[in-house]
Amino acid sequence: MYDLIIAPFADYEFMRRALVTCLALAVGAGPLGVFLVLRRMSLMGDAIGHAVLPGVAVGFMVSGLSLGAMTIGGVVAGLTVALLAGLTARATGMKEDASLAGFYLTSLALGVMLVSLRGSPIDLLHILFGSILAVDDQGLLFVVGVASASTLIMSVIFRPLVVECFDPVFARTVGANGGWAHAIFLGLVVLNLVAAFQALGTLMAVGLMMLPALAARFWSEDVSHIAIVATGLGLLSSFAGLLVSYHFEIASGPAIVLTAAALYLTSIVAGSRSGLLARWLRRPHFHEPHEAKR
């Protein structure tokens, strides 16, 4: 048991470092993923994850594989695409997801082209899929900083986000203008995805944000509990995923995301609130009071 679970982390510093990075990412991203799901913006994280690429690429072109430059580039690109998509949707009446799709696809192609102009295919792979086992001190501090800030800020804007998401008309009538909370929230999504790209890559980063959030929905009917369950599932995915990666010698990013995916599939079946089993057990019986539900 020790060899299976403890030894990899006790023996190797890079594993400990990877673990702390992933745990921090899971803590920061969990609640954000939950609100993306609740706002019916599940694919938004994916789109923004792709959109940060040209910014990262420009950072890479300016100063090679430097974390600072690539991070600033990623944040700027992510926020720009989110902002442009929002503004276009408002100005033209287009649906926000459609508008976002247009911009992030452009952004992604631009990013891949920029990287291929300057770097080697290895660099492109590094940016697309990350390498959690090579996270340095600077990267680790950045991830932990972003996770701490996200947790703090999310706990402050929690109530406005809930009311804006659940009952926007009520929010407006009581003066709880949730627009600023939504803007801060999207900023946090971008920041977390950029923080995650070095460890998991831009493509895998979204996995740790969305899969635990989607899975958690099957376990509770209370938004704050769902956020806690999502964070817990993210932590579990990170820990188990790293062990899978170590023992089976497979890439750590996909191992973590696939572990999250396994938890998601398990939740679909066994989730205590709305999993398939729970639904089957709670199917209507004749002796139940007959009342219109909707």
Place this chain on the structure above:
Amino acid sequence: MRGPSISLADVIVTYRRVPAVHHLSGTFEAGSLTAVAGPNGAGKSTLLKAIMGLLPVSDGRIDLGGLNARQVAYLPQVPEIDRSFPISVEQTVLLGAWPRAGAFGALDKAERTRAAAAIAKVGLAGYAHAPIASLSVGQWHRALFARLIMQDAPVILLDEPFAAVDERTTGELMTLVHSWHEEGRTVVAVLHDMSFVRRHFPRLLLLAREVVAWGPTEEALSPENAERARAMTDRWASEPCSHDHNHGGA
């Protein structure tokens, strides 16, 4: 609690560049209980939204008797709320404390006690921790009324509050509306059922994009007024852009 009067002075609200209601003038008197009725597309919901500041007034003036719109409690047509949102009855009702607690204020024990009392008052005791998605239509309306109780507002606007609700629930919630009226709050409700309006609402605003009649219910419901409202409706039906008026239900 004494609710203020709400005065409309030549109010025009346009929707997609077409006037949805025009030249509305009159007063919901302080502490009055008024039904707003009229054919589909008459601008009933539009009027409530304009009072709440959710739709801009293109011309004229709405005077809330010194209140701002945030001090008015408003129950929109129910489908505008996300019923699948994972939130309990208690938390939904606690949102009604917003005018006092705001975005960041603590929801202290006093607010929780008030919420519990409001939940009990609408007959949902025992359902405080139930997720809203599990409620029947009638129970859901009760929960929304409990939130209105929590808001404790001097003016209450209700848009089709009993649509698709069973008779017993309607009766109990209407008792609550009467108690608000007796407490002196100004209450305005958009309704369809004229016999229900006759039974429960002392005053009526009959609307057909403009005021057809506004006064004591029996007077406002005269056959001539009903005929006028019908004639006005027939007139829009023949207008080429009349479908533009049918937003938000009425």
